Amino acid sequence: MAKKIKLAFIGAGGIARGAHMPPLQKMDDVEVVAIADVSEEAARQAADLFEGKPKVYSDYRDMLKNEKLDAVDICTPNLYHKQPTIDALKAGLHVIVEKPIAMNAKEAKAMVQAARENNRKLMVAQCQRFRPDVQLLKKMIDAGELGEIYYARVWALRRRGVPAWGVFIEKDKQGGGPMIDLGVHMLDMALYLMGHPKPVAVSGQCYTKFGNRKGIFNPWGEWDPAKYTVEDYAAGFVRFENGATLSIEASFVANIRKDEFNVTLLGTEGGSDMDPFRIYTERHQRVIVEEPTMLPQVNTYEAELKEFFAAIREDRDPLVTGEQALMTQLILDGVYESSEKGKEILIKA
Ligand SMILES: NC(=O)c1ccc[n+]([C@@H]2O[C@H](COP(=O)([O-])OP(=O)(O)OC[C@H]3O[C@@H](n4cnc5c(N)ncnc54)[C@H](O)[C@@H]3O)[C@@H](O)[C@H]2O)c1
Known part of the structure; x- marks a missing residue:
């Protein structure tokens, strides 16, 4: 061994x-x-x-x-x-x-x-990259089955889900709220599926409409509103060098119908949703919905750790590199900076 x-x-x-x-x-x-x-x-x-x-x-x-x-x-x-x-x-x-x-x-x-x-x-x-639906969709995209992907819609929305433990509501310890904590998962997924296009500009707006109020219903317990220094909802819009664009929303609290975590991709030959996992295409001038089934069960944390160890043993880049995460972070920073300055931020990577 x-x-x-x-x-x-x-x-x-x-x-x-x-x-x-x-x-x-x-x-x-x-x-x-x-x-x-x-x-x-x-x-x-x-x-x-x-x-x-x-x-x-x-x-x-x-x-x-x-x-x-x-x-x-x-x-x-x-x-x-x-x-x-x-x-x-x-x-x-x-x-x-x-x-x-x-x-x-x-x-x-x-x-x-x-x-x-x-x-x-x-x-x-x-960890989300290791989901079997994400892995299958990536294979389809790499085989050209969705054509050119020109737009992504990304949500990481909780209706009522403020983490009442740890330091998730403290900007100086987390860097931000739901955008950096939850948005990063779905943003990473979208960028991976899109083939990591280079971001060139970001626009965004953050709101704190609930976090600093007492008495908001939260199934995960009470938090201290005086400590709440992050946004509870943020929206962003990203332009990429290749002409593609992406919109993103993330929340800990919002008056919406239900929690939604999803990535929608629009491609010239097909589109997709992650929740539920569907592919939308046209064949013989008829529109078709495909629903992959019987995907394997994968513990995504186990899969990511195994990938890390394999990258060490095989002396190669892991599936998620620091360079890719840096690009994702530039987008997240752009959303926050744009919100503070009230204008679009150009990304100089
Ligand atoms: N991948 C996921 O789905 C997922 C889910 C939850 C959290 N996370 C990430 O994991 C990280 C930790 O989150 P968590 O939920 O485990 O938080 P947590 O508060 O439960 O645990 C953090 C631990 O770090 C310890 N710690 C703090 N400062 C330290 C230091 N300087 N040196 C050593 N230990 C220190 C704390 O005592 C605590 O035990 C965060 O970055 C979070 O974004 C990822």
């Missing part, structure tokens, strides 16, 4: 324990040797999930110094993506970091540069 990859975690909260760690318990070519979290309690609880009982650290820098590692999985709040990533890359480790890559594009650029300078892999955990 190939040598085991020695992995450590930085951040052992909800996504680490709930999504990344369970599939790792079953992977026999990877060993989780250490876990760092500023909350030692969180790190200890995470360590209890593994038979080998990884070592626990409250400062990740001590862990990087003391442990012999190949890679780290960074699952901290957005504010703590950049520095641990750069420190780990400089220590010669490969990095998978949770989405969004960072708080903003300036941080993302520094991370991408550190990966290049140290010749290590930097993957961003955009």
Whole structure:
């Protein structure tokens, strides 16, 4: 058997324990040797999930110094993506970091540069790309079945869904609200499917109409309105160098019929929706709806981790690169900056 990859975690909260760690318990070519979290309690609880009982650290820098590692999985709040990533890359480790890559594009650029300078892999955990419907649609698009894709409509909308835990409502720790937290998932999916066209201009508007009010119904519990410094709804419009455009909406709270997470693509030979998954075409001058069925069940977190390890073993780029995530982040930054300045922002990548 190939040598085991020695992995450590930085951040052992909800996504680490709930999504990344369970599939790792079953992977026999990877060993989780250490876990760092500023909350030692969180790190200890995470360590209890593994038979080998990884070592626990409250400062990740001590862990990087003391442990012999190949890679780290960074699952901290957005504010703590950049520095641990750069420190780990400089220590010669490969990095998978949770989405969004960072708080903003300036941080993302520094991370991408550190990966290049140290010749290590930097993957961003955009789990949605690994969905079987997304993978099938990507194959269809790459085979030219949708023709030229000229427009994408992207939604990540919650009717009432403010995360009442963690730091998701604090701009200085997250970089933004639903646009950066939820929008990034569907935006990444759309850009991947479109073949990563280069964004050249972004327009956007953010609103905080509920977050700073008391008494708004929220099935996930109460939040502190005084701490709420992010938007609760944002809309954006993106122009790409190849002439394609994309509109995006994201919300934690909005007076809409229901939650909706979707990407609609318009192509010259076909269109598509992700929810429900449908392809729209025309044949023999008749319009046709195709509905793929019997797609495999995929644990997207397991799939993304396996891709990261495969990229390390095969010494190739992972499916989600730091460079791609930087472009996504430039769009997100553009939405926020455009909202602040009240005008379209030109992207200089
Ligand atoms: N892919 C997905 O579907 C998905 C879902 C949820 C969250 N996320 C992402 O995962 C990240 C973490 O979110 P979460 O829901 O797990 O948050 P969380 O608050 O549950 O956990 C974060 C953990 O990081 C620890 N931490 C904070 N600062 C640290 C530091 N400097 N060093 C080490 N540990 C530190 C905290 O103590 C906490 O245990 C965010 O970037 C979020 O966007 C992704």
